[in-house]
Every structure is written in C-alpha cells, then in structure tokens.
Amino acid sequence: MRTVDLLDRMQPVYLTGRNRTIDYMNGPFRDIAPDLFPEFKSADRLDQPRPPAPRELDAILDRIAGGEDTVEILQQVQTADGTRYYRSSHFRLVEDGAPAGYAGVYTDVTSENDAARYAERTTSRFEDIVRAASDWVWETDKNLNLTYVSNRIGDLTETPPRQLIGRYLFSLGVPEEAERRQPEIGRLPDTLMPFCGLVLLIGRTEETRRRVALSGAPYFDDNSGDFAGYRGTGTDITREFEAEHRARVSQAALLDSMKELQERNIQLAQALEKSNAASQAKTDFLGKMSHELRTPLNAIIGFSDLSLLESFGKLPDRYKEYFGDIRKAADHLLTIINDILDAVNLDAGKAKIQLEKIKLKPLVEEVLPLVEAEARSRGVDIAAVTVDDGWAVKADRGRLRQILINLVVNALKFTEQGGSVGIETGTGDDGTVLLTVWDTGIGISREQQGLIFDGFHQVQADPVIAPTEGTGLGLTISQQLARLMGGDLRVESELEKGSRFTIILPATAKKQKKKRRARKPVRNSA
Ligand code: ADP
Secondary structure, three states: OOHHHHHHOOOOEEEEOOOOEEEEEOHHHHHHHHHHOHHHHOHHHHHOOOOEOOHHHHHHHHHHHOOOOEEEEEEEEEEOOEEEEEEEEEEEEEEOOEEEEEEEEEEEOHHHHHHHHHHHHHHHHHHHHHHHOOOEEEEEOOOOEEEEEOOOHHHHHOOOHHHHOOOEHHHOOEEOOHHHHHHHHHHHHHHOOOEEEEEEEEOOOOOOOEEEEEEEEEEEOOOOOOEEEEEEEEEEOHHHHHHHHHHHHHHHHHHHHHHHHHHHHHHHHHHHHHHHHHHHHHHHHHHHHHHHHHHHHHHHHHHHHHHHOOOOOOOOHHHHHHHHHHHHHHHHHHHHHHHHHHHHHHHOOOOOOOOEEEEHHHHHHHHHHHHHHHHHHHOOEEEEOOOOOOOEEEEOHHHHHHHHHHHHHHHHHOOOOOOEEEEEEEEOOOOOEEEEEEEOOOOOOHHHHOOOOOOOOOOOOOOOOOOOOOOOOHHHHHHHHHHHOOOEEEEEEEOOOEEEEEEEEOEOOHHHHHHHHHHHHHHHHO
C-alpha cells in the first residue's frame, strides 16, 4: 500500500509550507474542508495545486507563529448530516532545526461531545430537581457514611451540609421506634434491602424537633457490580404528623360526642315512647271516662226534666228551683263531656266529617235563637249576628254549626254589658269564604293569641267579667274541625277593644255550576 493511500485512511491531516500554502491534504481532510472553511466551499479553490490557507486557518497559524507551541481547537461544524464536532491540533514543522511550515490533525469528537453534553444536562437537571424539591437527597458509602447531601438538609440539622459529609446517616437523629428499627438499620449493609418511611427524630429540643421520613435503596458500582452504598431521600413530615395528631384527637372527641348523642337519642326515644304511651293512656281514659259519665248524666237530666214537669205531682217551689239548678249543672257537665269526647276523637283522628254545600244565612238563623237568651241576660247587642243572602261554603253542617255556636257563645262570654257581637262575611285572596264572629269585648293579648288554640288553655281574665267556666277546649276543637274541612280558624284581637275570630272555608265551586248550566242546552238540543 502506498503511503498516500495509508494517509487517506487516517484522520484528516494537512501540511503547509512556510509561506502557508497547503502543500498536502489527505482525502478525509479534503472531505471535511468545505464544512470547516467557507472559502473552500467553491470546489475550484480546493482543487488548486497549493491553495493558500483559508482565513480561519491563517488565524490559528498566526498564533503558532506568535510563539504558541500547539494550538488546540474545538470546532462545531454544520454539515448536510447535522452538527459535528472536530477537535484539531495545529503545530509547527521543523526541518533541520529550521521552521519548515505547519501541520494539523483533526479528530471527529461528535459522539464524545454529545455524551459529555448529555451528562452535563442530566447533572444540571438533577441539581435543579434537588434544589426545587422540598425533600432532601443523600448518598452514602457502603458503611452508610454520607458522601453527598443536598442543601435542604441544612434547614433540618442546623449544620452546613458540607460538615455532614462522612457522618453516619442514622446518627443525624434518633430513629422512631428505635428498639424495633435499630437492628434493621444495623443489618442494612448486609441485607441490602431498600427501606421506606423510616422516621428519624432530628433536633435537640422538643420545640425544634423535626420528624423526617427516610427512604433509600442500595446502589452498586458500575464496573464491579459491588454494593457501593445507599441513596435516597428524606421528607420532613412534622407538619403532617401534627395535623394527623390533631385530627386524631378531634376525631376521638367527635366519636365521644356522637356516642353521647346516640345515648341521648335512645333516652329520648324511650321517653317519647313512654310519653306516647302515657298520652295514649290519657286519651283512652278520657274517652272511656266521658262515655261512662254520660250515661248517669243522662239519667240526672232525664229525672230532673221529669221532676221539673211535675209529672208525679206538684213540687214545692224550693225543690223546683233545686231541680232547675241540677238541670243547668248537668247541661254544663254534658257540654264539657262532649267537648272532651270531641277533642279525644279529633286527636285520635277518629272524627268524621261530611262536606256539603251550606248556605250561611239559614245556618246563622238557626244559631241565633240558641244565644238570644244569653245575650239578653248579659245586656249584649246581637243585632249584627246575621249574614246576607247568597253566601255559601263547602262544610260539614253539624260541625260548622258547632264552631259558630262556640264562637258566638265565647264572644258573648267575654263582652261586657252594653257591648255588641256580630258576624261579617268576606272573600279571601284565594277565593275562600271568610266568616268572622266579632265582639267589642275584653280582647286577647298578643301572646295569649298564640296559646288559646292549645287544648285546655284559658286566659286568666277578670273573674267578674269572664268567670272561667268551660274547659279551654272549644277553640282547639273549632280550629281542628275547620282544618278538617279544608279551612282554618284565625284570631285578631286587641286588649279592651275586642276580638275577631275568622273561620276560613272553601267556597262552593262556582265554575262547576256554570259548566253544568252550559251543558244543559247541549243535552236539550241533542
Ligand atoms: P273555653 O271553654 O274556656 O271558652 P275556648 O277554647 O273556647 O275555651 O277559649 C279559650 C280561651 O280563649 C278562653 O278561656 C278565653 O280566655 C279566650 N277567649 C276565647 N274567645 C274569646 C273572646 N271572644 N274574647 C276574649 N277572650 C276569648
């Protein structure tokens, strides 16, 4: 093989004469020369027998001429195949002790350069991550003595990280559950087991103490494959631990109060059961008792009526008066018993009502005679106890009559001599019919207005004007009945001015009437 061929198989090489013309370039140099020197881009320059050194090379040779021994250059070159890197070495040629020119050798270092840059990037990435991470990163030798710690550790140990190098990893703090953990830690260099969440208590005093969870794994020498040490991270879990602790404490407190609540609930349920049973027993008793009382009461009423009629012979006036008193007392008792029975039945949901169209004018006219005597004896004017023609409601006849009597009797009972009682009709916003019994009596205070519909409640009024006869059940029953009929009973009142009790009832459906009338002609014509 000729020397020239051999040279063509070597790295790119050039030689120049003293006058810096390129006297020789081997094939590889010729190949890369256009990429290295823009002046060689035009082929004819390169093909000249001894082309002068291009400008960039000239500058390098200047440095050698200026006294430098060897000039080393790393050059980045854009080729058609991408970026390549060449390291070149340029030096002086000497012949017989006299300068004879220059020479240069090029080496393609692209892959070495890529590897170096990759390593650099990886390192800087690692460093960035370590810097940004809240955890700290550590590395030990095979005796678990620290060879590397990231800066974060300084915050925890109050020692500059550099001073920690060489210290035994587990001497940074006291392991939690030391008794269980110490043997495991001691065996690590033999077992080479990874570990996770091993808590070290770092800090001298209780206040500065931090809890750090260590996790690590063994690493091995790249060449020999021998165990080289451990690498891992440490996480400050003090805050999480405290939060968890607090959560655990409040959860325990919560559980306690829940338990207490449950117990209270059970007690309450038991009490409610007892009270329901008692209430039921009371209702049963009242119902039974009223029923039992009514039978002998009917005998008393019957016999006093018979006596008052003097069916078996004339009675002395005294006795007649007594029988009159007995009859009146028995009547009063009967009212009370009937009220109690009514209330009991309403409470038990046993009361039955039958809705029908009721004209109000005739109903009021039915009630009037029942209260006239009472009004006269009390000196109360009831001229206004009337209703215009045309008012009708949907209600249970007997029950509506009962409510009306109750309200008018109450109005008379709580109105002083010279006062008056009346009835007013009207239409509610929703088309209901309002039937109001008003009086100019003693009135009811605002707070009592909220109570009078409760069973057995009576306002402790003036015993002279309004002696508390009755049971306090009338309004309760009346309101419950009105509600059963799809309406209500409400009160408005002012002390010493009077009261207005309004029965609200559904009107009879007028639309239906119209429809029925409208249908008739259709049927007739058919
Ligand atoms: P009672 O059988 O005692 O009349 P009610 O339920 O009918 O029971 O009435 C309860 C209480 O409401 C009465 O005791 C009375 O204090 C008060 N009250 C009812 N109607 C009137 C009224 N028109 N004026 C003043 N107070 C009244």
